[in-house]
Amino acid sequence: xxxxHDHDHHxxxxxxxxxSEMQLRVRALETILTEKGHVDxxxxxxxxxxxxxxxxxxxxxxxxxKAWADPEFREALLADASKAISQLxxxxxxxxxxxxxENTPTTHNMIVCTxxxxxxWDLLGLPPAWYKSAPYRSRTVKEPRKVLADFGVTxxxxxxxxxxDSTAETRFIVLPMRPAETEGWSExxxxxxxxxxxxxxxxxxxxxxxxxx
Amino acid sequence: xxxxxxxxGMDGFGKVAPxxxxxxxxxxxxxxxxxxxxxxxxxxxxNIDVGRYxxxxxxxxxxxxxxxxxxxxxxxxxxxxxRGLVSEAELASGRSGGPGRPLKRQPLSGSQAxxxxxxxxxxxxxxxxxxxTVGQKxxxxxxHPRSHTRLPRFARGHVGTxxxxxxxxxxxxxxxxxxxxxGEWLYTVVFDGRELWGPDAEDGTSVxxxxxxxxxxxx
Numbered sequence: 149x150x151x152x153h154d155h156d157h158h159x160x161x162x163x164x165x166x167x168s169e170m171q172l173r174v175r176a177l178e179t180i181l182t183e184k185g186h187v188d189x190x191x192x193x194x195x196x197x198x199x200x201x202x203x204x205x206x207x208x209x210x211x212x213x214k215a216w217a218d219p220e221f222r223e224a225l226l227a228d229a230s231k232a233i234s235q236l237x238x239x240x241x242x243x244x245x246x247x248x249x250e251n252t253p254t255t256h257n258m259i260v261c262t263x264x265x266x267x268x269w270d271l272l273g274l275p276p277a278w279y280k281s282a283p284y285r286s287r288t289v290k291e292p293r294k295v296l297a298d299f300g301v302t303x304x305x306x307x308x309x310x311x312x313d314s315t316a317e318t319r320f321i322v323l324p325m326r327p328a329e330t331e332g333w334s335e336x337x338x339x340x341x342x343x344x345x346x347x348x349x350x351x352x353x354x355x356x357x358x359x360x361x
Numbered sequence: 362x363x364x365x366x367x368x369x370g371m372d373g374f375g376k377v378a379p380x381x382x383x384x385x386x387x388x389x390x391x392x393x394x395x396x397x398x399x400x401x402x403x404x405x406x407x408n409i410d411v412g413r414y415x416x417x418x419x420x421x422x423x424x425x426x427x428x429x430x431x432x433x434x435x436x437x438x439x440x441x442x443x444r445g446l447v448s449e450a451e452l453a454s455g456r457s458g459g460p461g462r463p464l465k466r467q468p469l470s471g472s473q474a475x476x477x478x479x480x481x482x483x484x485x486x487x488x489x490x491x492x493x494t495v496g497q498k499x500x501x502x503x504x505h506p507r508s509h510t511r512l513p514r515f516a517r518g519h520v521g522t523x524x525x526x527x528x529x530x531x532x533x534x535x536x537x538x539x540x541x542x543x544g545e546w547l548y549t550v551v552f553d554g555r556e557l558w559g560p561d562a563e564d565g566t567s568v569x570x571x572x573x574x575x576x577x578x579x580x
Contacts, residue, residue: 168390170390170394170434171388171389171390172455173390173434173438174390174394174397174434175393176455177397177437177438177441177447177452178393178397179456179457180447180451180452180455180456180457181401181441181446181447183456184446184447184461185460185461186400186401186446186464186468187400187401187468188468188470188471188474190470190472190474191396191468191469191470191472191474192396192397192400192474193472194471194472194473194474194475194476195395195396195399195400195469195474195475195478196386196393196395196475197475198476198478199385199395199475200385200386200392202475240476241479242479243479243480243481244480244481244482244483244484245480245482247527262367262368262369262370262513262515263366263368263369263413263511264366264413264416265429269480270479270480273385274385276380277383277429278377278378278379278380280429281374281377281378282368282371282374282425283375283376283377283378285369286368286369286370286371286372286374287372287374287377288369289370289515289557289568290369290370290557290558290561290562290563291563292563292566294563298376298378298379299377299379305565306565308565308566309563309565309566309567310551310566310567310568310569311567311568311569312569313369313513313568313569313570314571315512315513315571315572316511316530316533316547316571317409317480317483317530317531318527318549318571319480
């Protein structure tokens with residue numbers, strides 16, 4: 149069992165700046181590890197830029213739109229999502245052990261991680277704060293319909309709700325149902341209907357008349 | 362360990378509050394701490410399972426009152442201290458007191474590091490054929506290990522059905538407790554809501570977990 153090192157450091161505010169405790173502590177650790185040659189600040193900048201600008205729900209939306217438009221891809225995605233997506237030639241590589249689970253008129257899927265915050269970063273970017281929060285992590289496995297109500301989502305009583313707890317290195321994405329009146333649409337236009345929440349199972353795609361592409 | 366991190370089924374945390382203004386990071390220190398964790402995590406000094414365990418072993422009150430990125434930072438600080446990568450004196454002064462020891466692997470560096478960050482593969486060669494088959498009823502074991510486990514409390518001692526066999530993966534429990542990469546079969550096991558929550562379950566709900574073979578016995 150590791151010791152608890154959650155000590156409080158009492159730093160003086162240098163240069164008169166008003167820095168929070170966390171700013172100071174993070175800066176201290178970054179400075180020390182950089183001075184020791186363990187950390188390259190350019191690597192930190194690059195990682196931050198990647199997650200701020202390159203990796204996000206637009207990647208998952210492309211995948212969902214392709215699955216709606218291309219039945220062969222849909223089958224390949226449901227059989228082995230990592231393999232099917234890696235063959236799309238996306239700029240950012242996706243990890244292994246990705247699993248796509250399909251919503252149907254009778255079953256609605258929701259993704260959670262009760263033990264930490266496992267989330268398909270490669271397809272959706274960093275998780276929203278609510279996904280990592282105690283209310284979502286605690287309640288989704290016990291009362292998923294009430295959690296959906298917090299998102300303004302109501303399912304018919306006869307629709308079954310299936311919750312996937314991400315307790316290992318498998319990562320899940322929901323393949324939502326294709327909205328009505330979108331026959332013949334391009335993948336780009338379809339992708340504009342795919343919301344981040346619809347790929348976690350806490351929302352639905354937008355309706356056809358809300359398309360932006 | 363039966364920690365506060367194991368939240369499934371707990372009551373009292375209130376409503377889920379969707380963010381009104383979503384941004385990847387709400388403060389610069391969160392972004393720096395996130396990236397520091399990614400870089401130091403690539404140095405081979407610990408792995409994802411050990412990293413999770415060091416968040417789980419934060420004192421419960423600290424865990425519950427800290428933001429996600431604060432927990433990440435506290436974990437990194439504690440691991441760096443434990444592994445002798447930094448000292449208390451250095452953290453107090455904010456400066457390095459001397460050269461660092463060699464790391465097990467060269468951490469991610471340079472302006473292309475972001476593109477190099479990806480989720481690693483967790484496959485391990487099987488040591489024996491999978492014991493359970495799709496469709497089989499299984500019971501999760503009643504275990505309460507003091508070390509790391511990925512069998513959540515709400516799903517212990519319950520009967521479920523094997524739905525998928527996900528392959529043979531690194532077993533996190535052995536990784537943390539014994540420091541070894543032990544391959545174990547991984548299954549998706551689905552439980553009816555009533556099996557888990559009795560009459561308090563919502564109608565027509567089911568929950569699956571990803572369960573390693575040592576968590577399971579025939580039902």
